[in-house]
Amino acid sequence: MTEELVMILDILRGTSYAMTPLILAAVGEIVAERAGIVNIGLEGIMLLSGFMAVVFAEMAMNPWIGVLAGIGMGALIGLIHGYITAYLKGDHIISGLGINLFALGTVAFGIEAVWGVRGYYTPPLEAKVPIIPGIEISPLFIVMILITIGTYYLLYKTSIGLKIRAVGENPEAADVVGVNVELTQLLSAVYGAALAGLAGAFLSIDWLAAITKELPAGRGFIALALVNFANWNPILALGGGALFGFFWTLAEWIKNMAAIKAIIPVTLMNTIPYIATIAVVAGLIGRSRPPAHVGRPYKRE
Amino acid sequence: MGSLSSLKGKLVLLKGTLEKLVEIIFAIIVGFVIAGLMMYMGGFDPIKAYAAMFETSLSLTDPYYIAMTLSFATPVMLTALTFAIGVRAGLFNIGAEGQMYMGALGAVIVASWTLPGPLYLPLAFIVGSLLAAAWGLIAGLLKVLRGVNEVVSTIMLNWIAFWIVEYARVYVYPNPIDASKTISMPPPGRLPLLIRGTELSVSFIIAIITVFIVYYLLWHMVLGYEIRATGLNPTAARYGGINPKKTMLWAFIIGGIAAGLAGVSEITGRPPSYAITTGLSNLFGYGFDGIAVSLIGANHPLGIIPAAIFIGALSAGSRGMQTTAGVPLEMVKAVQGIIVWALAMPGLIRLIRRRMIRRRGVEL
Numbered sequence: 001m002t003e004e005l006v007m008i009l010d011i012l013r014g015t016s017y018a019m020t021p022l023i024l025a026a027v028g029e030i031v032a033e034r035a036g037i038v039n040i041g042l043e044g045i046m047l048l049s050g051f052m053a054v055v056f057a058e059m060a061m062n063p064w065i066g067v068l069a070g071i072g073m074g075a076l077i078g079l080i081h082g083y084i085t086a087y088l089k090g091d092h093i094i095s096g097l098g099i100n101l102f103a104l105g106t107v108a109f110g111i112e113a114v115w116g117v118r119g120y121y122t123p124p125l126e127a128k129v130p131i132i133p134g135i136e137i138s139p140l141f142i143v144m145i146l147i148t149i150g151t152y153y154l155l156y157k158t159s160i161g162l163k164i165r166a167v168g169e170n171p172e173a174a175d176v177v178g179v180n181v182e183l184t185q186l187l188s189a190v191y192g193a194a195l196a197g198l199a200g201a202f203l204s205i206d207w208l209a210a211i212t213k214e215l216p217a218g219r220g221f222i223a224l225a226l227v228n229f230a231n232w233n234p235i236l237a238l239g240g241g242a243l244f245g246f247f248w249t250l251a252e253w254i255k256n257m258a259a260i261k262a263i264i265p266v267t268l269m270n271t272i273p274y275i276a277t278i279a280v281v282a283g284l285i286g287r288s289r290p291p292a293h294v295g296r297p298y299k300r301e
Numbered sequence: 302m303g304s305l306s307s308l309k310g311k312l313v314l315l316k317g318t319l320e321k322l323v324e325i326i327f328a329i330i331v332g333f334v335i336a337g338l339m340m341y342m343g344g345f346d347p348i349k350a351y352a353a354m355f356e357t358s359l360s361l362t363d364p365y366y367i368a369m370t371l372s373f374a375t376p377v378m379l380t381a382l383t384f385a386i387g388v389r390a391g392l393f394n395i396g397a398e399g400q401m402y403m404g405a406l407g408a409v410i411v412a413s414w415t416l417p418g419p420l421y422l423p424l425a426f427i428v429g430s431l432l433a434a435a436w437g438l439i440a441g442l443l444k445v446l447r448g449v450n451e452v453v454s455t456i457m458l459n460w461i462a463f464w465i466v467e468y469a470r471v472y473v474y475p476n477p478i479d480a481s482k483t484i485s486m487p488p489p490g491r492l493p494l495l496i497r498g499t500e501l502s503v504s505f506i507i508a509i510i511t512v513f514i515v516y517y518l519l520w521h522m523v524l525g526y527e528i529r530a531t532g533l534n535p536t537a538a539r540y541g542g543i544n545p546k547k548t549m550l551w552a553f554i555i556g557g558i559a560a561g562l563a564g565v566s567e568i569t570g571r572p573p574s575y576a577i578t579t580g581l582s583n584l585f586g587y588g589f590d591g592i593a594v595s596l597i598g599a600n601h602p603l604g605i606i607p608a609a610i611f612i613g614a615l616s617a618g619s620r621g622m623q624t625t626a627g628v629p630l631e632m633v634k635a636v637q638g639i640i641v642w643a644l645a646m647p648g649l650i651r652l653i654r655r656r657m658i659r660r661r662g663v664e665l
Contacts, residue, residue, distance in 0.1 A: 084642075088647070090646045093393050098641035101589060101592070104634055105632065105636070109629045109631045221457065224450075228453075267471060271464045271465065275457075278443065278449065278454055
């Protein structure tokens with residue numbers, strides 16, 4: 001193989017990793033927002049689930065138990081968030097902020113309580129999700145693609161999807177035709193948070209194979225930007241996520257080149273994914289439309 | 302008649318305030334109980350931990366502890382204003398963290414200059430708050446001109462600020478003697494301590510004054526009226542002749558200044574480093590703590606003062622909790638998170654009350 005081909009394959013492989021957590025969290029959030037529930041706590045869910053995934057994967061010495069624990073942790077947070085927003089008519093943003101603050105403290109506390117180290121822990125190799133031999137990518141990348149396509153199908157080709165979208169667009173009308181608005185919102189919030197949980201597990205026991213209190217590093221919020229970018233459509237999130245992941249990987253790759261390193265220090269290059277996210281979102285003004293009743297509590301007259 | 306209806310209005314206001322207070326106290330209790338359970342599950346003694354926390358934060362036996370509590374209350378009081386002003390304008394500005402970093406960077410830039418002694422302090426405050434205001438304004442312009450959601454843009458700007466300041470710490474303003482921090486503010490540029498031997502400086506008084514200025518601005522000045530009108534209903538505000546976009550920009554600028562003051566006061570008024578330390582460790586988190594303070598303080602400047610002292614007590618007491626009960630000090634951040642989460646459930650109290658009334662009804 002020529003040097004260029006190796007380089008291109010390297011970047012593509014890196015992109016497959018960088019895009020996976022973004023798309024998982026974004027696709028989940030698309031379902032929740034389609035039902036009218038905004039969750040800005042994706043970042044916190046990734047962090048908590050990433051932590052739980054390491055704890056359980058290490059305990060069972062089985063990465064798949066860890067993946068399930070991550071999903072379960074996400075679903076649990078989604079259940080609480082959904083209950084607060086759909087049933088108690090609480091503020092979506094404040095609940096999301098609560099998730100993020102809670103995660104930050106709990107995980108920093110948990111890392112020290114469980115392993116007796118401060119801030120950083122690397123799980124043993126047996127707890128890490130194995131790569132698919134031959135093609136050298138993560139099985140969770142394949143899972144992500146399947147989930148995205150499945151979610152698209154669910155939203156647009158099934159009656160459940162129609163109900164979800166109706167609740168987010170016009171809850172009064174959905175209510176009148178007999179849709180259980182609160183339950184639909186609750187389950188959508190659980191689904192969204194569970195996928196964010198899977199994204200967290202992917203970060204901690206697959207891609208990065210470590211747990212720190214900065215594990216998601218803003219990815220939860222980039223996923224929120226991706227939801228907007230994708231115009232609340234899972235398939236577009238797949239494409240957009242690939243783009244975001246590509247930029248992230250390219251930046252990682254460029255900043256470690258000796259010639260670049262000499263001119264621009266790595267610390268400064270670390271800003272690129274965040275600047276790229278702002279630039280992409282700022283570039284698409286007016287071209288996306290959120291669900292009409294998103295983020296507002298539905299109160300029956 | 303007039304006085305009677307105004308009395309009635311005052312009573313309604315009082316009732317609303319009392320209800321809010323009950324809600325907040327309830328959330329705080331929930332926070333402590335759940336965090337206590339988490340400590341218990343982690344193999345710690347929550348009673349011992351909370352006792353140690355109280356003794357090293359609010360106990361009157363040693364003024365040192367109170368002073369530490371107030372010193373921790375100082376930055377979060379200021380970053381809470383950032384969030385509160387945003388909420389009043391209908392914005393979720395969660396960018397105080399990055400704006401505070403920029404404020405601290407501004408102070409360090411001034412510290413690097415060779416100046417006549419008395420100029421350090423005023424220039425640190427001016428440069429720091431201007432830099433932070435500019436950082437806040439970026440999110441404002443993105444919102445107003447390009448429709449970018451401020452939740453996403455402010456978090457991205459926090460990370461960008463983190464890496465820029467970390468870059469400046471390592472490459473531009475490294476301390477020649479101690480590689481773990483930037484150059485320190487020279488002694489003439491340091492705020493005097495209020496109590497010797499503690500970390501409590503005049504910055505606490507500056508923070509309190511800032512809170513009252515913001516209060517005056519929001520409730521007794523035209524701009525404040527416009528900010529609150531925009532937050533309540535931007536469409537109606539526009540009909541009333543207010544330009545909501547301009548108002549939002551001002552909310553970002555003023556919020557940025559408040560967060561910038563927090564950063565500057567950490568450099569000019571916090572012994573022993575008077576500098577930015579590795580990984581921004583002496584700044585990290587004050588912006589997010591400010592969100593909790595603002596929400597516990599009902600997003601009201603005057604509520605923010607006691608809320609900041611409460612969060613300051615948690616931070617100060619977390620050290621005692623760690624040494625006495627062995628609980629990692631990050632536990633208090635989990636307490637904060639649960640409190641904020643519980644505050645998002647206003648319906649819960651109503652639900653509990655309704656159930657209690659129903660139960661009482663059955664017993665009768």
